[in-house]
Amino acid sequence: MIESVQAYFRALAETHPKWNFIYLYDPVQAARIAEGLWMTLQLAVACVVFSVLIGVAGAWLQGARQAVVRAFVQGYIQFFRNTPPLIQLLFFYFALGQFTPTYSPDGWLEVPVISNVGWAIISLSFFAGAFNVEIFRAGIEAIPESTREAADALGMSRLQIYVYVVFPLAFRVSLPALNNNLVNLVKTTTQAIVIAVPELLYQLVSMYNDYSTSQNACMLLMFVVYITLVGVLVLGMNRWERALRIPGYGA
Amino acid sequence: MNERSWDPSRPIVSIRDVHKSFGDLEVLKGVSFDVMKGEVVCIIGPSGSGKSTLIRCVNALNSIDRGSILVEGQEVHAPDLDMLELRRKVGMVFQQYNLFPHKTALENVMMAPVLVLKEPRREVEERARTLIRKVRLDGKESSYPGELSGGQQQRVAIARSLAMRPDVMLFDEITAALDPETVKEVLVTIRELAEEGMTCILVTHEMGFAREVANHIYFTDRGVIVEHGPPATFFTEARDPRTREFLSQIL
Ligand SMILES: Nc1ncnc2c1ncn2[C@@H]1O[C@H](COP(=O)(O)OP(=O)(O)O)[C@@H](O)[C@H]1O
Ligand SMILES: [Mg+2]
Numbered sequence: 001m002i003e004s005v006q007a008y009f010r011a012l013a014e015t016h017p018k019w020n021f022i023y024l025y026d027p028v029q030a031a032r033i034a035e036g037l038w039m040t041l042q043l044a045v046a047c048v049v050f051s052v053l054i055g056v057a058g059a060w061l062q063g064a065r066q067a068v069v070r071a072f073v074q075g076y077i078q079f080f081r082n083t084p085p086l087i088q089l090l091f092f093y094f095a096l097g098q099f100t101p102t103y104s105p106d107g108w109l110e111v112p113v114i115s116n117v118g119w120a121i122i123s124l125s126f127f128a129g130a131f132n133v134e135i136f137r138a139g140i141e142a143i144p145e146s147t148r149e150a151a152d153a154l155g156m157s158r159l160q161i162y163v164y165v166v167f168p169l170a171f172r173v174s175l176p177a178l179n180n181n182l183v184n185l186v187k188t189t190t191q192a193i194v195i196a197v198p199e200l201l202y203q204l205v206s207m208y209n210d211y212s213t214s215q216n217a218c219m220l221l222m223f224v225v226y227i228t229l230v231g232v233l234v235l236g237m238n239r240w241e242r243a244l245r246i247p248g249y250g251a
Numbered sequence: 252m253n254e255r256s257w258d259p260s261r262p263i264v265s266i267r268d269v270h271k272s273f274g275d276l277e278v279l280k281g282v283s284f285d286v287m288k289g290e291v292v293c294i295i296g297p298s299g300s301g302k303s304t305l306i307r308c309v310n311a312l313n314s315i316d317r318g319s320i321l322v323e324g325q326e327v328h329a330p331d332l333d334m335l336e337l338r339r340k341v342g343m344v345f346q347q348y349n350l351f352p353h354k355t356a357l358e359n360v361m362m363a364p365v366l367v368l369k370e371p372r373r374e375v376e377e378r379a380r381t382l383i384r385k386v387r388l389d390g391k392e393s394s395y396p397g398e399l400s401g402g403q404q405q406r407v408a409i410a411r412s413l414a415m416r417p418d419v420m421l422f423d424e425i426t427a428a429l430d431p432e433t434v435k436e437v438l439v440t441i442r443e444l445a446e447e448g449m450t451c452i453l454v455t456h457e458m459g460f461a462r463e464v465a466n467h468i469y470f471t472d473r474g475v476i477v478e479h480g481p482p483a484t485f486f487t488e489a490r491d492p493r494t495r496e497f498l499s500q501i502l
Contacts, residue, residue, distance in 0.1 A: 009458060015265070096340045105340075111441060144349075146345065146347055146349045147349055147351065147352075149312060149345075149349065150343075150345060150349035150350070150408075151351070151363075151454065152338075153310060153312060153338060153343040153412075154314065154336050154338065154340075154362070154367060154411070154412070155334075155338030155339055155365035155367040155415065156362075156363060156367055157364060160366050164362065164366065165351055168353050169351075169352065169353055172353070194293075238361075246352055246353050246395055246397060247394075247397060247398050248395050248396070248397020248398040248399075249352045249353070249396070250399040
């Protein structure tokens, strides 16, 4: 079965040199794709998780009593929202990367403690996190002051009110906007290619540099993978939205 | 330690010459009265006369500019006030119920005792179920606020407040948002509470109810108490023209 598929695409590459699906018959290339896909998945999941955590923490800090803290969060948002993520990646890796300490696993080679993958996760998480702070903030503002006040009158602390009352409600309000931002984030992970993170785009680009006839096949795969990846994310988010729906509440 | 020195022969709530402004607007212009343990006090008066502001000062949801409010001998507006202790002692029910919409009726009632008093869940749940039965909502334990009528939500709100085992209850026009048929079911609950000896301060427009349940009625207008007395004399012998006008409109 597998062998006949491989034979088919090998033959196709011979007869139609523009459609060399090399990764469908060459195990070495298939392994590169698998590696790239795995890296892309890790990158996407890590960035989604961290950016949401940054959003939650940032939205809490935006309500801080200290003006310095609020100003700091505002500065962070402005910086990351108003500069291109591509430049952020380059800046984090090449500028900040120089100042990070190194360690030497074999007593010979010096390796920075934060790898290019690490920098990509940091940079992209902060990028999407800035938008998430704003998204959650809008959600929090939609929660009536009277609900907060009721919790206050029951003796709940500011943190308890945020964790148990305001955020759970605000999160539901924020989900559609969060959904958009996370889709955007997953797509933006491809830009990690500029700091040589071996994710899917990186692998595909190097593949068609090695085998130029595979270019169309590589492009095609790129679209298929991202449509699937984003599709799964959107489906999951919609399910979550439904699961969180409160009977008799909201629209 | 002051609190320990309070004995029940002295007022449980003592309001002395309270002044409160919002910006240029002076809402309370020297209000004083006492409430003894187990008393039911009704505050009536035209809209905007400062009734809500006054009772919100009692549990420190509002600050005051001048004067003093003692709850069980403790100054509510002292800088070193133990806020948690105050909020535990003084329960409040609002006009708009302000339930937590993402929590079931039972969870609404359990939340504060578990989070604030750190009591064991099992114990709290037992008490919460008893309270829900007491406000005649058996069978609605797992309903969300959005699935309950206004009157039912208001009774959950009362149970939620009682779950903290307060010594004083504040009610701010809690039947004003209800349709006439459901007003009664809420008033029945309050009357039972009063009969059990709960100290209640009610802002209300339900004159029939005030006449029946209150020990003392205060009429406020433009930030001052214009007239007060026990219901037997208040309704028949009001001297102040403003009070008489108000009563003639509402009775
Ligand atoms: N937080 C606030 N900020 C500014 N003005 C307020 C605030 N709360 C109440 N007021 C004003 O104080 C006055 C008294 O309000 P309130 O105590 O709610 O009256 P009542 O409950 O008797 O209707 C009103 O004019 C109202 O607009
Ligand atoms: Mg009011």
